[in-house]
Amino acid sequence: MPENKAVIYEGPGKVEVESTEYPSFELKEGPGVNPLNVGRKTPHGVILKVAATNICGSDQHMVRGRTTAPQGLALGHEITGEVVEVGRDVEFIKEGDLVSVPFNIACGRCRNCKEGKTGVCLNVNPDRPGSAYGYVDMGGWTGGQADYVLVPYADWNLLKFPDKERALDKILDLTMLSDIFPTGFHGCVSAGVGPGSTVYIAGAGPVGLSAATSAFLLGAAVVIVGDLNQDRLAQARSFGCETVDVSQADPKDQIEQILGVPEVDCAVDAVGFEARGHGREAQTERPATVLNTVMDVTRAGGAVGIPGLYVTGDPGAADEAAREGSLSLRIGLGWAKSLSFATGQCPVMRYHRQLMMAILHDRVQIAKNVNATVLPLEDAPRGYADFDKGAARKFVLDPHGIVRAHMPQPRQPA
CATH class of the missing domain: 3.90.180.10 (Medium-chain alcohol dehydrogenases, catalytic domain)
Structure with a gap:
């Protein structure tokens, strides 16, 4: 044997x-x-x-x-x-x-x-x-x-x-x-990416880069990838993505500089529960930041794909609520904008x-x-x-x- x-x-x-x-x-x-x-x-x-x-x-x-x-x-x-x-x-x-x-x-x-x-x-x-x-x-x-x-x-x-x-x-x-190619693709399909779409993808790790690849495969006009890791942002740019450095400012402001408007048609959360804040809080763990950001930057009536991992048990979380997967989400914002959400394993x-x-x-x-x-x-x-x-x-x-x-x-x- x-x-x-x-x-x-x-x-x-x-x-x-x-x-x-x-x-x-x-x-x-x-x-x-x-x-x-x-x-x-x-x-x-x-x-x-x-x-x-x-x-x-x-x-x-x-x-x-x-x-x-x-x-x-x-x-x-x-x-x-x-x-x-x-x-x-x-x-x-x-x-x-x-x-x-x-x-x-x-x-x-x-x-x-x-x-x-x-x-x-x-x-x-x-x-x-x-x-x-x-x-x-x-x-x-x-x-x-x-x-x-x-x-x-x-x-x-x-x-x-x-x-x-x-x-x-x-x-x-x-x-x-x-895993990662179908997972990124699923995030984009769930978010409604299609020909001519403008897309924001949070996270330039392998799943985020797979989602960006998938967005182009689905016909997106502009794919914007956000991260605070400069090497990963450079990797996203290597195949045609626009990028935003979330450590510098709110992604919404940088998206407006790229598109002329502060919103996209579709957004994908490829980060998950170990998310960090934006701007001055970029080195601080803020597990709800990405979810709230993708709701903020997606146009009314749009959709958000969430292939990023969220867990029901996180012993290393910063607070008691996050340890059991309870996050401070702006669900009222998502409701007011009539956003659709898709979560879970691809x-x-x-x-x-x-x-x-x-x-x-x-x-x-x-x-x-x-x-x-x-x-x-x-x-x-x-x-x-x-x-x-x-x-x-x-x-x-x-x-x-x-x-x-x-x-x-x-x-x-x-």
Whole structure:
């Protein structure tokens, strides 16, 4: 049986790459595993050899100690891999297939799954609707920042790439299909982005940059990205975005300088609950700031997409209300402007096939836009540390060297 290693959360600010058990077709007791899931059989699953697995901002929330994640949790919900074992009940996925794994685990059988709401599947997490790999309070399905990982309900969950060799040539782009590209796209679709739209995206991290990429793909006329990290703002400008530095002034004033009016058609919150203030409060945590700002800058009758993560338990919050997810929102402003809101996990299956086709047919360069940077699995602690410092990069872990083997080689001097 092959050796397996995984990225393990060892407490606030610390992750380690450790030897761990090779996956089996049964959920076993372990850190974060819901007791009601222990012993659950998964003959409908497959085991993947992980080709690429990414570090996500949602992982970073846990590593910072801003959730109730238990020590010893195996991390990672952005997974692309090759099928190496197939459960007895799997009919259509075969050994050797190269696949993308939606970060939402979904059964395909419940009411929500049948309605396309795969982010809130009713059958995979005994505590509440919705589940994900390697994430706190999500049922305890083992994370995919590892050499090998189990994926349940494989025929339903997996997106098979139609041409394996062609997919390997674009593996760095395709690995973004497991989460951030569909998540950014979902934020824009929820906000009503379309041809000719003006769009404000709060946050220039990987999800924000994915949302900006998606806005252009959907036909936006102007995409404005707000952040206080200069390197991330420069990355947004590298593919045509306008930018506002929220540490300097209110975004509304800067939006007016760009558009001539202080409002946009659509807005996306790609920051979430660790938001900071604007202007003089830019270094102070203000968890409701972004939500209130996107309401303020969106025109009356517009919509706001909120793919940024908000939690029900934040032990590191500045006040008691925020520790349980209660924020000081200007809901009266949103009501007065007749704004629409969409929140929650992106239902990845709703978008990933279409986005795969856009990648395979060279309609989008998502890896370039998010500055994808490849690391071996053993360098995951360095990737987490650099990401925490605000690196303008999307770190992609490459456990078996598959991504590096298929990256374009630099030209040699004549």
